[in-house]
Amino acid sequence: MSTRRETMSVMLTTSKLTKAFRAKIKEPGLSGSFRAIRHPQYREIVAVDGIDLEVERGEMLAFLGPNGAGKSTTIKMLTGILTPTSGSMTVAGLTPGKDQRALAYRIGSVFGQKSMLYWHLPALDSFRLLGAIYDVEGAVLQKRLNALVELLEIGEHLKTPVRKLSLGERMRCEVAASLLHKPEILFLDEPTIGLDVVVKAKIREMIKRINREEGVTVFLTSHDIGDVEQLCRRAVIINHGRTVLDSTLAEIKHSYLRKKIIRVQYVQNIDCAAFSGFAILQCKDNEAVLEVDALANSMHETMTRIMAVGEVADVTISDMPMEEIISAIFQQGTGRSPNTSETAEFMTHEADIRRQGGVVE
Ligand SMILES: Nc1ncnc2c1ncn2[C@@H]1O[C@H](COP(=O)(O)OP(=O)(O)OP(=O)(O)O)[C@@H](O)[C@H]1O
Ligand SMILES: [Mg+2]
Structure with a gap:
């Protein structure tokens, strides 16, 4: 009986989840391009390297790590966008990719770096289209939309083509779009990136609210520790595709404060x-x-x-600021000892190790 209850309360599991990319190596210049065509050489990038996770229903989990750690790749596998190289996973009891159609009704996602809305259409058109895709009945959709529009204060932006909205206005529309079909779990990949403090606060409040009122599980990646501190009790920190730490924020603070x-x-x-x-x-x-x-x-x-x-x-x-605590833990994952001044620099360092990936096939 207790096993059954335990099984029922689990929203997401991964077991040895792994994703390796094959990237084509290309030397710079025209001759490099020709050589890459004639004698293509590849190298393997293991973006996610055997991650084991369990997330409870209703939990808000922060999934953290430095640039290139494998966070987005993990989210893409969990939402069925990418197929794992090996390992297994379940989301809401379904297997992403395999049970993709059924899964789409149960999950929502916001990618801060990528719009889910139609660029040239007003957000309202995208909302209606999404409502149709998710089979949300007209009156139910309208009611849901009214509530989201009011909470996210996007009423005046609904009829403007998305491309003409400011980043903050668009992101609030993105959040509304992800919640229209009442998902059970929401994947948020840097939902507040580039936003001002007021819009950040609005989005965080919305996330808290749907978690509290609708029991939505939240899987969040963010480089903004404010998001993490205000929303999540637990943080999983990864680096080089591997779990470095899985702990509550309270414990992390206790050991570092x-x-x-x-x-x-x-x-x-x-x-x-x-x-x-x-x-x-x-x-x-x-x-x-x-x-x-x-x-x-x-x-x-x-x-x-x-x-x-x-x-x-x-x-x-x-x-010690929470931001530095987290970046010190990132560094531990690289095998180097934490050093505060170095980590502060690390946090602001924009170098994206994606550039090392070369041309990807
Ligand atoms: N399509 C791809 N082809 C090849 N390599 C990829 C691909 N997507 C991601 N990678 C590589 O996988 C690694 C993990 O990338 P990922 O985007 O998951 O990192 P991240 O933790 O989300 O980083 P960030 O904080 O910068 O968003 C990086 O080394 C990246 O270069
Ligand atoms: Mg990412």
């Missing part, structure tokens, strides 16, 4: 050598930023040492 960031401003310029033994994040002129493990070090002793360096003008002690 022992790290404190101390920013001290002195009245006069200081000698940074005085901080030997500290993890120095920044030290210049009259200011130093230090990372201190509050459990391993007595705060009293730490502050005594800091005050011995010079006359203190101001000091602030803060917890």
